[in-house]
Amino acid sequence: MADRSEIEYWLTDMDGVLVHENHPIPGASELLAEWTESGTPFLVLTNNSIFTQRDLAARLRASGLLVPEQAIYTSAMATADFLKQQRPGGKAYVIGEAGLTTAMHEAGFIMTERDPDFVVLGETRTYSFDAITKAIRLIGSGSRFISTNPDATGPSAEGPLPATGAVAALITKATGMEPYVVGKPNPMMFRSAMNRIGAHSEKTAMIGDRMDTDIVAGIEAGLHTILVMSGISDEAEIVRYPFRPDEILTSVADLLRQS
Incomplete structure (x- = not known):
């Protein structure tokens, strides 16, 4: 060391x-x-997979910290990099916000609900029951299950919020499939x-x-x-x-x- x-x-x-x-x-x-x-x-x-590099650089700048966009690396970016290595130009059904969808697009992935290679679960402020149901059915049909991070809760002014890990556990219980967690x-x-x-x-x-x-x-x-x-x-x-x-x-x- x-x-x-x-x-x-x-x-x-x-x-x-x-x-x-x-x-x-x-x-x-x-x-x-x-x-x-x-x-x-x-x-x-x-x-955190919600925000893009630009978003996070702006957040840090507002806190008085100067960090170039290119010096920020998120679990969303790590997930997109990993999947690009696994299946270049592949298809994915993505549950997440701009940080994740932007990273997946930049990695060359097509976002689709039709026979995706991967179901990718990230952080979002509002998890949709319909989206989770779709993810469960796609995984049951053979799509591989990927999660950006294992964090079970996230912070808020009112207290803890369910986060990626908690929703992944719900999907795992329904499908019997554990996600591969990249973050x-x-x-x-x-x-x-x-x-x-x-x-x-x-x-x-x-x-x-x-x-x-x-x-x-x-x-x-x-x-x-x-x-x-x-x-x-x-x-x-x-x-x-x-x-x-x-x-x-x-x-x-x-x-x-x-x-």
Whole structure:
């Protein structure tokens, strides 16, 4: 495992690492500026498949963080990249929003309800019972089941909302078919991200705030892993797992170069 001084490429989670409830985490803006000014290749990763790169760059900019569109990589993009490798120019029935449909179109897929190669389930603000029923019937007829991420719930001002993982469980119960999940904690998302920036695992670090997604996937991808305590993890959370990150830091501010 590389020492931090040997790291040349950076992957970082977004929520809990760079922002928290649309407020920048101290040190995030300065770290992004350091990477940008030094020409250090980096990608901001998120399991959120609702938004496009442009949407997310605008959201971060509104929070005071300057991240180029091309430096954002979502589970929707990872899913589209994976399916393009599996069946170039294929057909898919997609449940999701602009982030996912845009990524699938850019990967050369045809969106259809007629004999699709894949049923692709992503995040959406309003899951349609009719769309879920269609997905169940298509999977029962032989379409392969893909999910962008395993997150069971998402946040809202009123409390948790059912998310991709919860709806995938419903479809699995109805069809007996488990989805192939592309997003974190599947290390494939990290490998696809590294391919985007020409990175090698021996020289790449992953910064995250979750042991069960960011850190375990980083370990399985062979990366230098850094857990920051600015998100959901605390000491009690860390000791639950049989693996450990290479480093545990208070926040990304601890990664800033010393004057």
